[in-house]
Amino acid sequence: MQDVQARSQLLPILRSPLVGELLAWVYLHPDDACSVTDLARRFAISQSTVSREADRLVSAGLIREVRRGNLRLLQANLDSPLTGPLTELLTLTYGPASVLGDLLQHVDGITEAYIYGSWAARYTGEPGPLPRDIDVLVVGTADEDDLFDAARKAEQRLGREVNVHRVSAKAWRNSPRDPFLTAVRSRPRFSIDLAGDQP
Known part of the structure; x- marks a missing residue:
């Protein structure tokens, strides 16, 4: 289980390594919609923590969510003007x-x-x-x-x-x-x- 409070050393402008990993996964797999459950399993962290970070990223317009019943799916927001630069930064750091x-x-x-x-x-x-x-x-x-x-x-x-x-x-x-x-x-x-x- 990773420390979600630790400051990212790969990209220090991020709140935590989890944010870097989460963003890198969705931006480097832009055609995939990832469920909160699967992301929690992938990063060995609780679903509530992933959901909380996803709320912040959705609110900031960096990722978008799609609901299918109770299933919450997350994808990179490819319409954002930050998509290109952010993808490059994430590739160089968490990629x-x-x-x-x-x-x-x-x-x-x-x-x-x-x-x-x-x-x-x-x-x-x-x-x-x-x-x-x-x-x-x-x-x-x-x-x-x-x-x-x-x-x-x-x-x-x-x-x-x-x-x-x-x-x-x-x-x-x-x-x-x-x-x-x-x-x-x-x-x-x-x-x-x-x-x-x-x-």
């Missing part, structure tokens, strides 16, 4: 989680994937400058060429270098003396959602 999840879910042989390094540090609240690149650890047997292709596509969307490092599941779980893996394990890391079950 890596969404973009990499969308791309890596289609690569066979991945059992786990993580963003580590400076982006993960900012995501978890460590202050510092906006990351210049995105470091990704892929666990499994995915083909290196497929990972390279996914990284290049991610770079095009995110506007920065994406470095992918692949390790076997055995190495990830059983290499206590590997300095690289020890460093990745000991520092903040973000688990990339590979399920592909968009809200």
